[in-house]
Amino acid sequence: MSIIKETIEDLKLKVELLLAKRKYSVDGPSHIVESAGKKGLRSGKVSELTAIAPLKPGGADRLRKIIELIKGDFGGAILVGTLHDMRFVFIDNDTRLLFCTTFDGDWDVYIEDFATKIPELMDLIFESVEGWPGIKDPSVKQYILDHQLTADAWFVAYPNLTVNDVLRNEKIVKGLYKTLDEAQDSSQH
Amino acid sequence: MSNLFQRIFNPSKVSLELDDIQALILRSRPVPYFGTNVLLHIDEPRAGKELIKKLIPLVTSAKNWHKAEEATATVAFTFEGLKALNLPEESLKSFPESFREGMAARAAKLHDVDENAPKHWQKPFGTGQVHIAINIIADTREKWEAKLREAEEELKKISGVKVLLKADFAATEEVKNVFGFRDGISNPEIEGSGVDEVPGYGRPIKAGEFILGYPGEAGTVGYYPQPDILGKNGSFLVFRKYHSKVHEFNRFLQKHAQTEDEQEYLAAKMFGRWRSGAPLTLAPRKDDAKLGADAERNNHFSYKDDQNGKTVPLSCHMRRMNPRDTKQAVISDVNLHRIIRKSVSYGGEPEKGITTDDGKERGLYFIAISAKAMDTVEFLQSQWANEGNFINHGDEKDPIIGLNQGKGVFTVPGDIRRRYNAIETFNIMQGGEYCFLPGLSALKWISEL
Numbered sequence: 001m002s003i004i005k006e007t008i009e010d011l012k013l014k015v016e017l018l019l020a021k022r023k024y025s026v027d028g029p030s031h032i033v034e035s036a037g038k039k040g041l042r043s044g045k046v047s048e049l050t051a052i053a054p055l056k057p058g059g060a061d062r063l064r065k066i067i068e069l070i071k072g073d074f075g076g077a078i079l080v081g082t083l084h085d086m087r088f089v090f091i092d093n094d095t096r097l098l099f100c101t102t103f104d105g106d107w108d109v110y111i112e113d114f115a116t117k118i119p120e121l122m123d124l125i126f127e128s129v130e131g132w133p134g135i136k137d138p139s140v141k142q143y144i145l146d147h148q149l150t151a152d153a154w155f156v157a158y159p160n161l162t163v164n165d166v167l168r169n170e171k172i173v174k175g176l177y178k179t180l181d182e183a184q185d186s187s188q189h
Numbered sequence: 190m191s192n193l194f195q196r197i198f199n200p201s202k203v204s205l206e207l208d209d210i211q212a213l214i215l216r217s218r219p220v221p222y223f224g225t226n227v228l229l230h231i232d233e234p235r236a237g238k239e240l241i242k243k244l245i246p247l248v249t250s251a252k253n254w255h256k257a258e259e260a261t262a263t264v265a266f267t268f269e270g271l272k273a274l275n276l277p278e279e280s281l282k283s284f285p286e287s288f289r290e291g292m293a294a295r296a297a298k299l300h301d302v303d304e305n306a307p308k309h310w311q312k313p314f315g316t317g318q319v320h321i322a323i324n325i326i327a328d329t330r331e332k333w334e335a336k337l338r339e340a341e342e343e344l345k346k347i348s349g350v351k352v353l354l355k356a357d358f359a360a361t362e363e364v365k366n367v368f369g370f371r372d373g374i375s376n377p378e379i380e381g382s383g384v385d386e387v388p389g390y391g392r393p394i395k396a397g398e399f400i401l402g403y404p405g406e407a408g409t410v411g412y413y414p415q416p417d418i419l420g421k422n423g424s425f426l427v428f429r430k431y432h433s434k435v436h437e438f439n440r441f442l443q444k445h446a447q448t449e450d451e452q453e454y455l456a457a458k459m460f461g462r463w464r465s466g467a468p469l470t471l472a473p474r475k476d477d478a479k480l481g482a483d484a485e486r487n488n489h490f491s492y493k494d495d496q497n498g499k500t501v502p503l504s505c506h507m508r509r510m511n512p513r514d515t516k517q518a519v520i521s522d523v524n525l526h527r528i529i530r531k532s533v534s535y536g537g538e539p540e541k542g543i544t545t546d547d548g549k550e551r552g553l554y555f556i557a558i559s560a561k562a563m564d565t566v567e568f569l570q571s572q573w574a575n576e577g578n579f580i581n582h583g584d585e586k587d588p589i590i591g592l593n594q595g596k597g598v599f600t601v602p603g604d605i606r607r608r609y610n611a612i613e614t615f616n617i618m619q620g621g622e623y624c625f626l627p628g629l630s631a632l633k634w635i636s637e638l
C-alpha cells in the first residue's frame with residue numbers, strides 16, 4: 001500500500017516540476033553535473049569540494065583568531081589561480097568545521113604543489129582540525145577524501161569559465177569599452 | 190661528439206646506491222643511438238622468474254653512469270606482469286593505484302580520449318598481455334646488436350615466456366626526431382647522483398622525486414612498494430608509443446606561411462626550438478646550428494625577460510613541458526613536474542617537406558621516468574599538454590602533442606599577436622604501459638620468490 005502511495009507522490013512531484021519548468025526557458029551552457037572522481041561533483045571545468053572535519057579543542061578559537069588577524073580577507077588565495085570561492089563554517093558548537101570550495105579542474109593533482117609552494121598557509125589553517133597529517137604528509141590526499149562529502153545538488157552559473165578566464169574577460173571588456181568610448185568621443189568632435 | 194654534454198661526475202657528491210639503480214635513469218641517451226624495445230608475456234610464473242635470473246647479469250646499473258661505455262639494458266614490469274610473477278598480495282597492494290589500474294584504465298586522466306582512446310591502440314598495448322618490457326640502447330650498432338643477441342639467447346632458452354613485440358629505433362649523430370628537430374635536450378639532474386652543478390642549469394632535484402625510498406622536494410619520503418628490498422632504488426617508467434603525422438605538420442606550415450624561412454619560423458614558434466635544437470630565447474629570428482649542437486649553451490636560458498611570450502610563445506611545446514621561471518596563472522612548482530625523458534625515435538625522417546602520407550610507420554617512443562611517473566605524466570597530459578588555463582590561454586592545447594583533432598588553436602604573442610586555427614593532432618597515441626623499474630637487488634628478490 002505504501003509503495004503505491006509513494007509512486008503516486010513521485011508522479012505528482014514530476015508533474016509539478018514539469019509545469020514549473022515550462023514557465024522558464026534557458027539558453028546558454030549545459031549545467032549538467034557529473035562525478036569529479038572518487039568524491040565531489042564537477043560542472044564543466046569547475047568542481048566542488050565539501051568537507052566536514054572534527055575541530056581540535058580550541059581549534060575554532062584558533063581559526064577565529066587567524067580570521068580576525070587577516071580581517072577576514074583571504075585575498076591572498078587569488079595566488080592559487082583556480083579558487084572561485086572558499087567558505088569556513090564552525091558547526092555543532094565549535095566542534096566541527098564545514099569547509100566548502102569551488103575550484104577549476106582537479107585538486108588532487110595540485111596537492112604536492114601546495115605542499116612545496118604554500119605549506120605554512122595550508123597547515124596554519126588546517127592544523128585546527130583533528131587528525132590533520134600536515135600538507136607534506138603523503139597521507140594528506142586520503143585524509144581529505146575521508147572527510148569529503150559529495151554535494152547532493154550543485155549549480156554553477158558559468159561552468160565553462162575558469163577563474164583565469166573570468167579575470168581575463170573582465171580586463172578585455174574594460175579595454176574594449178574604453179576603446180569604444182574613445183571612438184565615440186572622437187566621432188563627436 | 191661535440192653535442193654530447195659532458196655531465197661532470199664528482200664522487201664526493203654520491204649519496205645514492207648507484208650500483209643498485211638501473212642505468213637508464215642516470216645515463217645520458219647515447220649519441221648516436223641504436224636500440225630495441227621488447228615486450229614479453231609470461232605464461233607461467235616459474236618461467237618468468239627463471240628469465241629474470243638469466244637477465245640480471247645483462248641489466249646495467251647506474252654505477253659509473255658518466256662513463257656509459259657499454260650498451261644499457263633495462264628491465265621493467267607492468268602490474269599484470271608482477272601479478273604473473275606471483276608477487277605476494279601484500280606487495281601488490283603496496284603499489285600506487287594508478288600503476289595497479291594500468292595506462293588504458295587511466296585514459297580519462299591522461300586525456301587519451303577520442304582518436305587517442307585505448308580502443309584505437311595497437312595490440313598488445315592496453316590489453317593486459319604486456320608483462321615485461323626490455324629496452325636495449327647503445328651508441329654503436331655493434332654494441333647494440335651484441336647486447337640484444339645476449340638477451341635473445343637467454344630468451345630462447347626459456348619456454349613459457351612469449352615475445353609480443355620487438356621494435357627497433359635509432360637516430361643519427363644529430364639526434365633528430367622524425368619531424369627533423371633535435372630532441373632530448375633538457376633533462377633534470379638528481380641530487381646525490383654525483384653530478385656536478387652546471388651554472389645556469391638549475392639545481393639538481395631531490396632524489397625522492399625520481400628514485401623510490403629517498404626524500405623528495407617536500408622533504409618527506411613518499412610511499413613506495415613494499416617490502417623495502419622491492420621498492421628501494423626503484424622507479425616508475427611510463428611508455429607511450431606515438432605515430433607522427435609529419436606530412437600534416439608540413440601541410441600546416443605551408444598553409445600558414447609563404448616562404449621556407451617563414452615556415453621554419455612558424456615551426457620554431459610551435460616547438461620553441463629550431464631544428465638544430467637552438468632555443469628561440471637565444472636565437473629569436475633564425476636558426477643557429479652551432480648553438481643548437483652546443484650542449485653547454487643550448488639549454489642555458491630563462492624566461493625572466495620574456496614573461497609575455499613574445500620570443501618564446503607561452504603555448505609552444507618546449508615552454509609548456511618545462512615552464513622554467515614563467516609566471517604561471519595557476520600555482521604550481523615546476524620542480525615537481527619534471528620527468529627524466531629517455532624517449533627515442535623510430536622510423537626515420539620522411540622525405541623533406543612531404544604533404545601526403547607515405548604510409549610509413551614513424552614516430553616516438555616516449556619513455557619517462559620518475560618516482561611518481563604516472564602522476565607526473567597524468568599531470569602533464571591533463572594540465573600542461575591539453576589545457577591552456579595554467580598560462581591563461583583558455584582551452585588552447587600543446588600544438589605538437591596536444592589532442593587537437595583539427596580544432597586546435599595556437600597563439601603567438603608579438604607586437605601583433607597571431608592566432609592559428611584548425612590544428613590537427615600531429616602525434617597520435619598508439620598505446621602504452623605503466624611500468625615499474627626495480628633496483629637490481631629487487632630483481633634478484635623477485636626472481637627468488
